[in-house]
Amino acid sequence: GDSVTQMEGPVTLSEEAFLTINCTYTATGYPSLFWYVQYPGEGLQLLLKATKADDKGSNKGFEATYRKETTSFHLEKGSVQVSDSAVYFCALSDRTDSWGKLQFGAGTQVVVTP
Amino acid sequence: SQTIHQWPATLVQPVGSPLSLECTVEGTSNPNLYWYRQAAGRGLQLLFYSIGIDQISSEVPQNLSASRPQDRQFILSSKKLLLSDSGFYLCAWSAHSGKSYEQYFGPGTRLTVT
Numbered sequence: 001g002d003s004v005t006q007m008e009g010p011v012t013l014s015e016e017a018f019l020t021i022n023c024t025y026t027a028t029g030y031p032s033l034f035w036y037v038q039y040p041g042e043g044l045q046l047l048l049k050a051t052k053a054d055d056k057g058s059n060k061g062f063e064a065t066y067r068k069e070t071t072s073f074h075l076e077k078g079s080v081q082v083s084d085s086a087v088y089f090c091a092l093s094d095r096t097d098s099w100g101k102l103q104f105g106a107g108t109q110v111v112v113t114p
Numbered sequence: 115s116q117t118i119h120q121w122p123a124t125l126v127q128p129v130g131s132p133l134s135l136e137c138t139v140e141g142t143s144n145p146n147l148y149w150y151r152q153a154a155g156r157g158l159q160l161l162f163y164s165i166g167i168d169q170i171s172s173e174v175p176q177n178l179s180a181s182r183p184q185d186r187q188f189i190l191s192s193k194k195l196l197l198s199d200s201g202f203y204l205c206a207w208s209a210h211s212g213k214s215y216e217q218y219f220g221p222g223t224r225l226t227v228t
Binding site for chain 1: 120146148156157158160163165171204206208209210215216217218219220221222224
């Protein structure tokens with residue numbers, strides 16, 4: 001079945017550092033890919049998405065490119081802030097699944113220090 | 115715009131007591147609806163999903179049940195809570211049809227079973 005693997009955390013970095021969170025996927029079809037962010041005590045927020053190969057999703061300074069050849073969707077941000085401290089989830093959906101279920105990675109905690 | 119509500123926000127219940135968590139969506143019709151559980155420091159576990167009234171599927175057999183009495187209302191219940199039911203419960207919705215099935219999450223309910 002479809003699955004998502006993302007790098008384990010916690011990832012600890014200083015303010016203004018470059019952030020990369022690796023995400024790879026396994027899917028039989030042509031999935032849509034997502035990054036969600038969860039701040040402490042809150043629900044998940046959709047951060048960005050990409051629906052086809054070579055699409056780049058971007059939002060709030062974060063970017064991720066749908067790479068079909070490497071089955072990857074790595075999240076990047078050029079200069080993180082303390083407010084970016086959160087747990088980040090990579091996810092995919094199979095467009096042929098009418099139930100619209102998402103497969104989530106295990107989540108990566110990011111801690112940004114001043 | 116669409117909004118999703120969950121209540122209560124927090125709940126402390128003794129073992130063996132019943133449970134009812136409610137989720138409602140506004141601003142859309144015929145959404146797909148989902149219940150997830152997130153144990154402390156862990157990833158997301160899909161519990162139930164629904165594509166319409168009386169169309170509910172369970173992902174994990176356990177002492178929880180779900181119902182959808184109205185198009186935009188999704189209820190998670192238990193007759194007798196277990197200690198292992200403690201966690202953060204998240205409701206989500208997605209459009210019933212579309213290209214990418216991104217899900218939008220509610221603020222969550224923190225359940226502690228004592």
